[in-house]
Amino acid sequence: DSVIIAENLINGADNFPLLAVPLFILAGELMNAGGLSHRIVSMAMSLVGHIRGGLGYVAIISTLLFASLSGSPIADTAALGAILIPMMVNSGYDIKRSSGLIAAGGITAAIIPPSIGFIIFGVTAGVSITDLFLAGIVPGLIMGLGLVIVWAMIVRKEKMQVQPKKPVKEMVREVVNAFWALLLPVIILVGLRFGFFTATEAGVVAAVYALIVGLLIYRKLKVRDLYHVLIRSAKMSSIVMFLVASALVSSWLIAVGNLPSEVIGLLEPVMDHPILLLLLINLIVILVGMVMDMTPIILILTPVFMPVIMDAGVDPVYFGVLFIMCTAIGLLTPPVGNVLNVIAGVSKISMEDVVKGIWPFIIVEMIVLILLTIFPSLILLPLEWLN
Numbered sequence: 001d002s003v004i005i006a007e008n009l010i011n012g013a014d015n016f017p018l019l020a021v022p023l024f025i026l027a028g029e030l031m032n033a034g035g036l037s038h039r040i041v042s043m044a045m046s047l048v049g050h051i052r053g054g055l056g057y058v059a060i061i062s063t064l065l066f067a068s069l070s071g072s073p074i075a076d077t078a079a080l081g082a083i084l085i086p087m088m089v090n091s092g093y094d095i096k097r098s099s100g101l102i103a104a105g106g107i108t109a110a111i112i113p114p115s116i117g118f119i120i121f122g123v124t125a126g127v128s129i130t131d132l133f134l135a136g137i138v139p140g141l142i143m144g145l146g147l148v149i150v151w152a153m154i155v156r157k158e159k160m161q162v163q164p165k166k167p168v169k170e171m172v173r174e175v176v177n178a179f180w181a182l183l184l185p186v187i188i189l190v191g192l193r194f195g196f197f198t199a200t201e202a203g204v205v206a207a208v209y210a211l212i213v214g215l216l217i218y219r220k221l222k223v224r225d226l227y228h229v230l231i232r233s234a235k236m237s238s239i240v241m242f243l244v245a246s247a248l249v250s251s252w253l254i255a256v257g258n259l260p261s262e263v264i265g266l267l268e269p270v271m272d273h274p275i276l277l278l279l280l281i282n283l284i285v286i287l288v289g290m291v292m293d294m295t296p297i298i299l300i301l302t303p304v305f306m307p308v309i310m311d312a313g314v315d316p317v318y319f320g321v322l323f324i325m326c327t328a329i330g331l332l333t334p335p336v337g338n339v340l341n342v343i344a345g346v347s348k349i350s351m352e353d354v355v356k357g358i359w360p361f362i363i364v365e366m367i368v369l370i371l372l373t374i375f376p377s378l379i380l381l382p383l384e385w386l387n
Helices: 002-013 016-033 036-048 054-070 073-090 095-110 116-125 129-155 168-177 179-193 199-217 223-256 259-270 274-289 294-311 316-330 338-347 351-374 377-386
Strands: none
Touching (some): 016 054, 016 223, 036 168, 054 129, 095 316, 095 351, 116 129, 116 294, 116 316, 129 179, 129 199, 129 316, 223 294, 259 294, 274 316, 316 377, 338 351, 351 377
8 A cells, every 4th residue: 555655656647747836837937026916016017006005906917927937826825915014005995805815816817818727627537728718818807807897886975085196108118118017928829829839848948938027127136036936936846846745545445435436425316407507516616625725626526426417418628717706706715825825925914814804805706706607608718719
């Protein structure tokens, strides 16, 4: 048994598509150190900072753009929170609401490509990572739109300072300054769409691009900074890859114990009603997400649910998007919610205060999840068009 467990541990990490995970983590660290993140925030500030509640809209736009660069909800939330929360507090914004908004926006990194969650799910489920990436674009944007609507409703009752409107000339300058940061998601999506590179190779492209832009174009990244960037990336990658390797042992035990067949038997009454089946699975995953982190949930529950949804005739890419959305929402739910813990640490307030500020945004993200479950065409039609 110990030999089988050791073999499964090694095989869990020895997987070419999973190489994309440390590569995108490295790319994200290079982007933060190289000034790409600050350029995006400055651009969003110049465009919408003058609107009532403008810093909230800056946060939403920035989280969506950050998501298209790194794929890590925790890294994006930490980076953006450190930049925006002090600015929002100084402008009279409620710190609980501001923290909740940034955390809720941060989880879009799990859905908008290049999502690390999609990479791990694709490898575990044997589903095309490129298809998952393309299928995640529209749901991620819908989540962003939902946050905009809720924020607009909240700021009508709040007293907050409004930033002065920037001249058009300055807006244009900020957009031009952010051009190289904005070009990266375009390169990745076009490359994947037209088959120039795989998801793993996209990680190499992202890391090399971020290195070149940070060192040679923005010149914010110095050669002496690379050591610390590599160390931070290695630490984060080692945590994720160890979880992946360990969870493959759980997957093997699940297969040996014939757990998928047992689950199919339990869910058989709703197998003929795919929407009810998916709503039930969504609920299960969100409840598990309250006590477990995203990566172990993907690695442990994917082998359990994939045979169920295949038996029910549900599109695996569509299911993958819903599944990852559920695990992402779990990052915002106490007591374990990692994004919740990160934003509480960055904003220096208690977990209870963050929860008080985040609930309107969790509700709208749950509504988006239900809409996507009831109307599969919101995911499948854009995917068909992009393909």
